[in-house]
Amino acid sequence: MGARPVLTLALALLACTGGDARAQALPDDSPRTAFRVCQDPNNMPFSNLAGEGFENKIAELFGRDLGLPVTYYSFPNRLAFIRNTLRYKLPDEAYRCDVVLGVPAGFDQVSATKPYYRSTYALVFARGKGLDQVRSSDDLLALPPERLRTLRIGVYDRSPASMWLARHGLVDRGVPYPMMSPDPEQYPGQIIERELAQGRIDAAIVWGPIASFFARRVQSAELQVAPMKSEPGLPFDFSMAMGVRYGEPKWKKQIEDLLARHRGEILAILREYGVPLVEEPTTATAGQ
Template structure:
């Protein structure tokens, strides 16, 4: 998930003392013995049990800052993920984890932090198949009708991608895949790593971090990523935050302070994983 220059020894000492106090928690909070993360065990590029995801890397970054070990409580990110991780607590026991490293900004099942990155859905397709000039959704729509009619575009059901196909009369070009699967071995990148790479579809429209990571991971064929552009009433780009339990404002502020303090390192991790980053639109004066 990155560094800041402190001016003067006095400020450095003050920051060190503040960091130690935060790691131990405020007086009314129990001291934290670990940076406890709720994660999906098989959800690259975000997380997995061997710590290969970018959310794992950001968690490690934060834990080092706090002088704490990282621990994980894993549960497949399907229905009731928050209930079975962040909110899971047996009588007379503590919660199993304290932070979800990636939730949509404003997600109401958690107390969401300020966003730490913004990405967009993206089109992924092989090079050398007559689409190399495509750099955006507009370029895709500008393809000759005879070319568009031949495309098989993989999308996850109930996603902005499936709605976009419907809006542009391309439903018959879509190849739907279920977003929820009872199979714990299933992961979202399979649409690229298997379906697209093996030629079952000609292109896929998926969430940007998945698109960027798996397009780099697939060696043959060589894949290209084109970000999709939001349209009125159909957003493709979304801000992502972290989530803690309601009623823990000091912990939430501590996470937000870590995000702010390590912004450069977080962005470097995201770029390393090929995440297409989108700048927040600046409001027009008078709007």
């Protein structure tokens, strides 16, 4: 969600693709010799080339279950990520990878599995600068107006965070950062590691897995993480799934079976990385 990692407005943390998702080559039905993962090479805490992300750990877990080696096809998770990874196939060649381990539930560029975790955007700030009592977005809004007027809040453009600032009359408090940088060395956690830790901003609103991971990794400041609260018409929490190509129902079922079989281990991995987990909404609240 997953952040450069793929969304448009709602979860601009997983990159979107162009073209008709269903207009693609026929699936490759040859026997699988590896668990082949499509990944971003520099997108912690999700994935990187060194295999240090939680999606890498889940891939290794699945590979062991299937008795297959895990291989990766890496491409920066920006525009056309799915087209250049999961759907990329040259004539007379096999697909380069077979599964994306982090897509928004219902993402129509792939055949998405059932969700396997749900997280939320979060506010990150340094302790000792007048925000220590903030535990949620409601607490932030309850600050005295004179305090709110002094804040510099970093947000990625076109994200739910920027919409939230606009809704609450705080646009002039926002410091926008581009969601999709052309620099391959750029990664979403830089807003915390560089901008927040070095005092260029007072707080940042980012996707929860990124917020928690980088808040713990920064050594130069003691950072606190507070979840953002969804509002009518403005959600902050989203369910994440895995994605395979359309036309591969058996493979999708196999992935969903792995998710169900290893649910406890997956949750342990997510908690190890500090991913803020929230409950799936009930039927009564799902549309709010």
